Amino acid sequence: MANPSWGMVIDNDKCTGCNACVIACQSENNIPINEEDHFTQRRPIQWIRIERYWEGEFPNVKARFIPVLCQHCADAPCEPVCPVYATYHNDQGLNVQVYNRCIGTRFCANGCPYQVRHFNFWEPEWPDSLENQLNPDVTVRTRGIMEKCTFCVQRIQRTKRESEKNNTSIKDGDRQLNPACVNGCATDALVFGDFNNPESKVSKMKKKELGHGGHGDHSDHDGHKEHDEKRGYHLLEEYGTHPSVVYLKKVDYESKTVEKH
Amino acid sequence: MIPGDFQFSKPPKNKLILLGVLGSIGFIVFAVIALIATFHISSWIDKPIVFAGEAPDQPIEFPHTIHVQELGLDCTFCHTNVTKGASASIPAVNLCMSCHTQLGDGSTEIEKLREIHAKKDVIQWTRVHRMPDHVRFIHEAHVKRFSGTRLVVEKITDSTNQIRLTEAKTIKAGAKIGETLDIAASGTCSICHGDVSKMHKVEQVRTLKMSDCVDCHRENDAPTDCTTCHY
Numbered sequence: 001m002a003n004p005s006w007g008m009v010i011d012n013d014k015c016t017g018c019n020a021c022v023i024a025c026q027s028e029n030n031i032p033i034n035e036e037d038h039f040t041q042r043r044p045i046q047w048i049r050i051e052r053y054w055e056g057e058f059p060n061v062k063a064r065f066i067p068v069l070c071q072h073c074a075d076a077p078c079e080p081v082c083p084v085y086a087t088y089h090n091d092q093g094l095n096v097q098v099y100n101r102c103i104g105t106r107f108c109a110n111g112c113p114y115q116v117r118h119f120n121f122w123e124p125e126w127p128d129s130l131e132n133q134l135n136p137d138v139t140v141r142t143r144g145i146m147e148k149c150t151f152c153v154q155r156i157q158r159t160k161r162e163s164e165k166n167n168t169s170i171k172d173g174d175r176q177l178n179p180a181c182v183n184g185c186a187t188d189a190l191v192f193g194d195f196n197n198p199e200s201k202v203s204k205m206k207k208k209e210l211g212h213g214g215h216g217d218h219s220d221h222d223g224h225k226e227h228d229e230k231r232g233y234h235l236l237e238e239y240g241t242h243p244s245v246v247y248l249k250k251v252d253y254e255s256k257t258v259e260k261h
Numbered sequence: 262m263i264p265g266d267f268q269f270s271k272p273p274k275n276k277l278i279l280l281g282v283l284g285s286i287g288f289i290v291f292a293v294i295a296l297i298a299t300f301h302i303s304s305w306i307d308k309p310i311v312f313a314g315e316a317p318d319q320p321i322e323f324p325h326t327i328h329v330q331e332l333g334l335d336c337t338f339c340h341t342n343v344t345k346g347a348s349a350s351i352p353a354v355n356l357c358m359s360c361h362t363q364l365g366d367g368s369t370e371i372e373k374l375r376e377i378h379a380k381k382d383v384i385q386w387t388r389v390h391r392m393p394d395h396v397r398f399i400h401e402a403h404v405k406r407f408s409g410t411r412l413v414v415e416k417i418t419d420s421t422n423q424i425r426l427t428e429a430k431t432i433k434a435g436a437k438i439g440e441t442l443d444i445a446a447s448g449t450c451s452i453c454h455g456d457v458s459k460m461h462k463v464e465q466v467r468t469l470k471m472s473d474c475v476d477c478h479r480e481n482d483a484p485t486d487c488t489t490c491h492y
């Protein structure tokens with residue numbers, strides 16, 4: 001069987017901005033607690049964050065949310081700039097960060113247009129009450145190295161190991177396999193799966209919403225009806241990074257507009 | 262002797278002593294630096310050739326020789342988790358006490374064990390094999406890879422009982438090429454841990470550096486992607 005190409009489909013229409021994915025990620029991946037001064041210095045570590053936009057004038061204000069995580073770009077701008085090959089693309093479509101190789105030049109974070117790479121400016125610290133909640137399957141990153149979303153590669157590896165042991169294939173949408181953010185999402189706005197498997201939920205969604213063109217190239221040549229039906233797009237697709245995360249537009253019938261952030 | 266020729270005047274005695282003392286201090290400093298450098302450089306490449314250290318002392322002297330060689334206990338009898346999960350696991354004191362409530366009266370080491378058991382304490386073993394924090398080693402996967410019925414022994418390179426990881430395809434010494442081997446889980450431990458049954462004190466046999474791991478992964482067609490071990 002072909003290697004999987006892990007990816008995600010994020011439906012902005014379903015996202016309520018509840019931040020459950022952020023908390024799930026925080027606890028799954030041993031991310032240190034972001035304190036207030038980390039935010040004021042613009043140095044918080046959030047592998048997934050909810051970007052919030054306000055729309056409209058005062059009485060009719062609407063909040064719009066976009067969950068932003070590492071897009072695991074096929075042509076990632078972070079990869080060629082690393083002098084020590086600490087970040088590279090593996091055969092499963094993952095953009096891998098190798099912590100023990102990283103020397104902390106931060107070139108990758110400067111190259112990333114999505115601002116999803118985070119540098120450890122401080123030694124990670126947890127309150128005593130949380131010392132025992134650390135996930136033993138995830139490395140605790142020390143000060144001075146870069147970290148980012150891994151699509152919970154520890155869960156992928158574990159599922160792969162289990163399926164090899166039991167001679168079964170990896171099930172699509174398996175909760176053992178899904179990243180913590182996907183499992184934590186209350187409205188199923190995040191869907192994780194294998195884009196190389198045409199039967200997977202993400203492949204079907206991508207085909208339906210993005211069309212054959214891929215990479216969000218669904219211009220209006222078929223008329224407006226086509227435009228209304230297909231909601232898929234990539235974040236900042238004009239940069240040509242070819243991300244593995246597909247976003248679906250928020251459709252607001254009330255304001256008769258299709259929001260594309 | 263030609264008059265006016267340069268003549269080395271004999272230095273006074275106290276100056277000679279000073280020179281001697283300075284020289285020996287300098288030599289000692291140089292030797293210390295050289296030793297430290299040797300330690301660091303050699304431990305970077307392989308096991309350190311100086312200050313290597315012996316097997317660490319354990320709070321209770323547990324002889325694997327008696328338990329494995331003489332009694333013939335299987336590795337998985339105590340290290341139960343080795344076929345089930347990431348860590349091999351150290352047995353609970355209760356497992357020791359299932360025999361040692363009856364056996365071993367008079368031995369000081371067993372008295373220590375009974376004392377710990379009476380206090381409902383745990384034995385603070387000194388860890389011998391430790392992987393760095395950024396390495397995920399899964400015992401289960403490795404044991405599974407090498408145990409079970411293996412159809413063909415592909416090559417035999419080591420005729421002694423010392424089985425090395427680089428020749429991991431030949432688990433059993435004395436096997437013939439093409440022979441079917443039935444290898445128990447405990448038959449695979451010695452690949453990395455050496456023959457623990459012959460160790461009075463457990464020591465680390467292999468360097469367990471990354472090159473060690475990667476060499477074996479290449480040899481056995483295991484994945485060498487970084488995310489196999491580092492995440």
